[in-house]
Amino acid sequence: MTTRPQHPGPRGAQQLTVHPISADEHAAFLAQHPTASFLQNPRWPQVKTDWRGESLGAFDGDRLVAATLVLHRRLPLPSAVPVLGRKSLAYLAEGPVFDAEEVALSALLPAIVDHLKGQGAFLIRMGLPGVTRRWAAQDVRRALAAGEHTVISELEPLQVDDGAVAVRAELEGLGWEPPQESEEFEAGQPQFQARIPLTDEEGGPLDVDAVLARMDQTSRRQTRKSTRSELVITTGGEEDLPAWQALYAETAERDDFTGRPLSYFQRMFRELNAAEDTECTLYFAHHEDALLAAAIYVRQGKFAWYVYGASSSQERKRYAPRALQLRQIEDALAAGCRWYDLGGLSPSLDPEYPLAGLTRFKTTMGADVVQTYGEWDYPVNRLLTRAFTLYMARR
Template identity: 40%
Template sequence: MTAALRLRTITRAEHLAFVGSRPSVSHMQVPSWGDVKPDWRAESLGWCDGDGRIVGAGLVLLRALPKVKRYLAYLPEGPVIDWHDPALERWLDPLLAYLKGRGAFTVKMGPPVVVRRWSAEAVKEAIADPAARRLRDAGATSEEPRALELGDRLRRMGWRRAAGGGEEGFAAGQPRYVFQVPFAGRPLDDIQRGLNQQWRRNVKKAEKAGVKVVRGGYEDLPAFYTLYAETAERDRFIARPLSYFQRMWTALTTEHPDRMRLYLAHHEGEVLAAATMLTVGRHVWYSYGASTSRRREVQPNNAIQWRMMSDAHELGAAVYDFRGITDTLEESDHLLGLLRFKVGTGGEAVEYLGEWDFPVNRLLHKAFDVYMARRAS
C-alpha cells in the first residue's frame, strides 16, 4: 500500500529550500510570485512524507468572488509534485480537502507536464502547409504517452480541462503552447549556429550599427514602460500599470538578486527595445518585451534576445523559454509573425497538458463561468 502524504502550510524558507532542490520550477511557483499579485491571497503548501520531509510544494493564490466569501484557488504552472505517481490521489485529494476548507469553490491548476514537442523545422513546415490550421494538425517530433495518460486520469478524478483565458482579473490562465530553446550540454557557439540565417544576419547588423545592450535596474523601469505602453497600443493588448513591474522587480529580486533582470537596447542615445528575464534554477524565461517602431532597421530586438540568451547560458541555463506562442497557423493571425520570430532561434514548440479545474461547488463554478463569459464578450 502506498504511504499517505500530509499537506500543510509551509514557511517561505521551507518553500525556497524545496525549490532550490529541483532543477526546474516555474517562476509562478516561488513564494515571491504571491507578492507580485496583491489582489490574491498567497499561501505556500507542502506535501510531507511519513518522516515529515517535504516532497512536493505549491504556491496557491486565492481570490474572493465579488460579494461572496468563496474563493477561486489557483496554482499557476503547479503544483510541483510527482505527476506520474500511480497513486496520484494521495497528492491531489489532500489539496482539494484543504482548499475546500479554505472556502474554494473551484481549484485551478496547471500541471507542468509536457505532452508534445515540435522541432523548429516541423513548425516551419506546418506554417507552410495550407492544410495545417493549428499546430496540432502537424505531426509532433516527439510525444509523451504518460502525459496523455495523466489527462485521462485527471478526468476520471473529476477534473476538467479549463477554458482558455488571459491572466487579467479572474481570467487566470497560462499558455498551453510555448517556445523553448534547449541549452543543456550545448556550447554557446552551437546555440548560435542553431539560429537561422536571418537571425544571425540581424544580430550582426545590430552590432555593426552600434546597438548596445545593457542591464538595467529598478530606476530604468520607467524607460522600459514607455516602450511597453507603445507596444501595447501597437499590438492591441491591455498594458499593465508601471506599478506592477515595480512591484514585480522588488518582490523577485528581494527573494533572489538574479530572479529578475532588465535589459535595454540603446542606439545613438535612445532606448529602442527593452525586455525582462526571469530565472529559477536552470530554467530561464523571456518574460516581457517592448520596442519602439522607430529605427527597426538596426534590429534591436534580435540584439537584446541574443544578449539575454548568452547571459542565460552563462548562468548555466538548461532551457531558454520564450513563453507563449499561438497554436493557430492562419496567416490572418497577427501572432503568427511572433511565432516566426521565435522559430528563427532553432528551438522547439512545446505543448503542456494545459490548465485543469475542479469544481468544488458546481453551482458557483457554473455561475463563475457565465460571469467570465460575459466579461469576455
C-alpha cells in the same frame, strides 16, 4: 522520435498530509527542483496583489515531498455576504511541484483538494507541470509556411511523453476537467509554449553558435547584424523602470494591447530579485542617446524566460530587439539554463490566422513548441463555477 515518460501511473496506497509551509521552506524545496516555474516562487503573491497567496506542503510522514503556491481570488462580492463572501478561486499556476517517482497523483491531489475546500474554494484550477509533446521549430515554421495543416498537433512530434495519456486518465478519474485545445490564448498559462533548448538531446550544454544555428536564415542574419549596429546594451536597476515603462507604453499604444502599470514591474523586480537563486533583469539597448529596445528577463534555477519586451519605432534596421534576445540567450547559457522560454503561442497553422505572426517569429528564433498538460479545473461548486465562468467571459 524519442520518448521521455514524466509521470508514472498510480502506485500503492500513499498517505499524504497537506498544510501550509513557510516561504523559506517553500523556497528551499524549489531549490531542489531547478526547472520549477517562477510562478511557483513564494514571493510571487507580493507581485499579484489582487490575490492572496498560500504556500502548501505535502508530507509523507515528516518528509516534504511536494509543494505548491496557491493564489486565492475571492468572488467579486463583499466579504460580509454570508457564505459566498468567503468563496474563492484557488489557482495553482505551474504547480504542484514534485518528483513523479516519489509521489502519486492519486494521493497528492485529493489531499490538496481537501485543504482548499476548507479554505472556501469553489473552483480549483491547476496547471500541472510537465510536457506531453514537443515539435521541432523548423517543422512548425515549415508547416506554417506551407499552410497544409490546421493545427500543430497534426504534425509528427519530436518528443512524446508515453505516460501522458495515463496521467490525463488519472486526472479525469480524480474528478478534474481537462482544458480544451483552442486556437486562442486561454486564460492563465497557454497550453502551447515556445522554448529554445539550451542543451543537446543528451543534456549537454550548447554554445551560443549552436543556439544561433537553430534560427532561420533571416533571424540569424538580423541577430548578427544587431551586434554590428553600434548599440550599447546595458542592464538597469529599479530606478530605471520609469524609462522601461515609457517605452513599454509606446509599444502598447502602437501594437494595441493593454499594458501593466509601473507599480507591477516595480513589485516584480523587487520581489524576484529578493528571492534565492532567482533574478529579474532589465535590459536596455541604446543607440547614442535614443532608447531603442528594452526587455525583462527572469531566471529561476535552470530555467530562463523572456517575459516582457518593448521597442521604439526609430532605427528599426539596427535590430535592437534582436540584440536583447541574444544577450538574454547568452546570460541564460552562462547560468547553465536548460531552456529559454519565449512564452505562449497559438497551435493554429493557418498562415492567415491573427496569431500566426507570433508563432512564425518564435519558431524562426529557434524555439521548439511544447504542449503542456494545460490548466485543469476541479469544480467544487458547479453552480458557482458556471456563474464565475460567465462573469469572466463578459468582462
